[in-house]
Amino acid sequence: MRSAEFSGKNVSSPADSECPDKTEVECRQCGLFGFLQLFEGLRLDLSNRFLSRRLPVAKGDRLFAADDPFRGIYAVKSGCFKSYSVLEYQGEQISGFYLPGELLGLDAIRAGVYGYHVVALETSSVCQLPFSHIDDLQGELVSFQEQVIQVLVDQVRHDQRQTLLVGRRTAEERLGAFLLNLAERFERHGFSGGEFRLPMLQNDIANYLGLSIETVSRTLRAFREQELVSIQGKRVRILNPVCLRSITQYCATTHAGG
């Protein structure tokens, strides 16, 4: 991975491969929206003075690294990111994926440094809310902090669900829960949950779920053969969510990125 900041390739052209998906999350369905509303209510024109909109990030570029000084939070506008840590003899261990509309880095707010690496899995864009500029506000704005708390709570709940997800026994349970979780998150931010593009490699999925890539591949094939999902390339369609959910024992309650 090159660690250039926002080297920025093509951002505007949505001609990915075949499907004219909606690729950008709308502002009102983004996790950052609560913050923006807040500032508008205070007649602070932050949206243009402080918020950096739609910064391009090329595939493979790093948004921030572990131990980088905290410089603000990010919202995924389009594309997808993964967060990971580097374990000494084990290489990278992926800890989460971040879809359009989801927030990144808020948990570095008090420590002052980010806790993990984040790179773009595909051509992406983000919006940045630089906290350094509004640190002074922080000290006074109760509602600002309430917003922070809200987001953090959502993240705690999500992370706890993730733990349960990954702790599942069989590959079918893990992968099924993973797909349903993705679907739910896409849907929450205004995209189709029934059909979407898998933004990450099977390699990443395997790493994240603690499985081998071969098992991921075979399990997806099993799902396809049972007509639970249809998969063409990176295009995924959930055909039988009910059955998939019962295999998975998945109960929806997730929030926020991870």
Next chain:
Amino acid sequence: MRSAEFSGKNVSSPADSECPDKTEVECRQCGLFGFLQLFEGLRLDLSNRFLSRRLPVAKGDRLFAADDPFRGIYAVKSGCFKSYSVLEYQGEQISGFYLPGELLGLDAIRAGVYGYHVVALETSSVCQLPFSHIDDLQGELVSFQEQVIQVLVDQVRHDQRQTLLVGRRTAEERLGAFLLNLAERFERHGFSGGEFRLPMLQNDIANYLGLSIETVSRTLRAFREQELVSIQGKRVRILNPVCLRSITQYCATTHAGG
């Protein structure tokens, strides 16, 4: 990272062979201490007017249930708790353990209801900070909210580590990381990390880690035979943390209860 080599033996009392452990966390090593300090600084005599100290909870008793209305946060004073959800066809799924000094329930602060069940694994006691009484304060006290944020951030970091832990492949990796994690948390709150009492059943450990109880038992025996740990009854001593850590690929960074 500073690898804090489990600062050796007993922290205060020299008697160790049986059970006379130090059982209660000291206030200044408790996760609630930040809140208390806060109120003292404001000359609010909350410690006696609002804080309920050392409430006893019998083994098996429930501290709160999922969907109970939020009534405040708890700190474990002594003993141990587990949190769990009930999955439809799978029975209970344990999501975390809480040791003395660790906080419970803060993630219910915005939703207004708790998100999981919590029961005592042994005779325990808790301190309660009833938020209903200080809701009005909340709206004004920036430093109070900063404290809340701090705790939530800690929890996010912890939960993310948990996900990595449980996502590990082999039983050795999971169980090793689990033991090191316990040791680290005991130590953080002023107990011995090198030697402690396992507060939970092997059944609970198995459930939590996604293993069978037989595998837990066998893996512990393997650790014992390799002289990585010594186990007598529920008494655990970490004999070779370095080796255990290398087996486990465990890197310490955890916070908070879970």
Next chain:
DNA sequence: CGTCCGCTTGAAACCCTTCAAGTTTCGTGG
């Protein structure tokens, strides 16, 4: 057009689970 990378597929080895039974520990009541 060829190479690289991601994905698929097969077969063998391994680890974990399951089933079953035995042993130890602990709590309760006599």
Next chain:
DNA sequence: CCACGAAACTTGAAGGGTTTCAAGCGGACG
């Protein structure tokens, strides 16, 4: 204080799911 029973833990053997090793396929990209 001891005895009994239940619960927790241990141990063995068989079966199954996952990993690993190995090879082949196919699309992306220069």
